[in-house]
Amino acid sequence: EPEVTQTPSHQVTQMGQEVILRCVPISNHLYFYWYRQILGQKVEFLVSFYNNEISEKSEIFDDQFSVERPDGSNFTLKIRSTKLEDSAMYFCASNAETQYFGPGTRLLVL
Amino acid sequence: EDKVVQSPLSLVVHEGDTVTLNCSYEVTNFRSLLWYKQEKKAPTFLFMLTSSGIEKKSGRLSSILDKKELSSILNITATQTGDSAIYLCAVAGGGSQGNLIFGKGTKLSVKP
Numbered sequence: 199e200p201e202v203t204q205t206p207s208h209q210v211t212q213m214g215q216e217v218i219l220r221c222v223p224i225s226n227h228l229y230f231y232w233y234r235q236i237l238g239q240k241v242e243f244l245v246s247f248y249n250n251e252i253s254e255k256s257e258i259f260d261d262q263f264s265v266e267r268p269d270g271s272n273f274t275l276k277i278r279s280t281k282l283e284d285s286a287m288y289f290c291a292s293n294a295e296t297q298y299f300g301p302g303t304r305l306l307v308l
Numbered sequence: 309e310d311k312v313v314q315s316p317l318s319l320v321v322h323e324g325d326t327v328t329l330n331c332s333y334e335v336t337n338f339r340s341l342l343w344y345k346q347e348k349k350a351p352t353f354l355f356m357l358t359s360s361g362i363e364k365k366s367g368r369l370s371s372i373l374d375k376k377e378l379s380s381i382l383n384i385t386a387t388q389t390g391d392s393a394i395y396l397c398a399v400a401g402g403g404s405q406g407n408l409i410f411g412k413g414t415k416l417s418v419k420p
Contacts, residue, residue, distance in 0.1 A: 202350075231407065231408075233408070239412075240410045240411065240412045240413065241351070241396065241398070241408075241410040242410070243407045243408060243409065246407050254407055256407075287349070289350060289351070291408075295356070296342065296353055296356050297342070297353075297400075297408060298353060299344075299350040299351045299352070299353075300350055301349045301350045302349045302350055
């Protein structure tokens with residue numbers, strides 16, 4: 199069964215460093231999303247992406263964040279200068295009729 | 309502000325019990341309501357509901373949407389320890405691409 203994959207599964211970084219989280223959505227899906235879940239809190243929408251551009255973003259998705267689809271398969275989330283409060287689980291999802299989630303990347307900013 | 313509220317936040321039952329999880333929502337441009345099961349990491353899809361009053365069923369799990377009451381329930385019959393998880397309710401609405409708004413989840417613990 200096709201699935202969304204994400205790498206790495208865990209990332210530890212120093213505050214101020216840049217991180218890139220990678221996702222491979224399900225191949226025939228056209229809509230892609232990033233969500234995050236801070237430990238113990240609800241899953242929050244960050245950004246949606248369609249036709250090689252951002253279609254919607256939340257107020258969390260500020261100038262420190264960017265997304266890209268550098269080739270036909272990968273979908274990346276970049277955080278330019280990480281802050282302590284960026285520590286969270288980041289989920290990628292892709293959508294045909296239903297959103298399917300990847301296993302997540304746990305980001306820890308020290 | 310769009311919101312999704314789940315109740316109870318946690319629930320402890322014994323194997324064989326039947327449970328009902330609740331989800332209510334206030335979301336502009338409602339498109340659909342989804343239920344997910346979150347065990348260790350990624351939410352895994354259970355149901356998507358778009359029409360009021362039509363029950364969706366998968367094994368011991370079933371769910372129904374009430375658009376008049378802006379709510380949904382998820383039923384699990386004959387619970388097993390493997391049902392222990394956080395059950396997430398999410399609503400697609402507001403944004404043009406169906407971005408999901410999640411509730412806080414219901415943590416279900418099934419004891420042997």
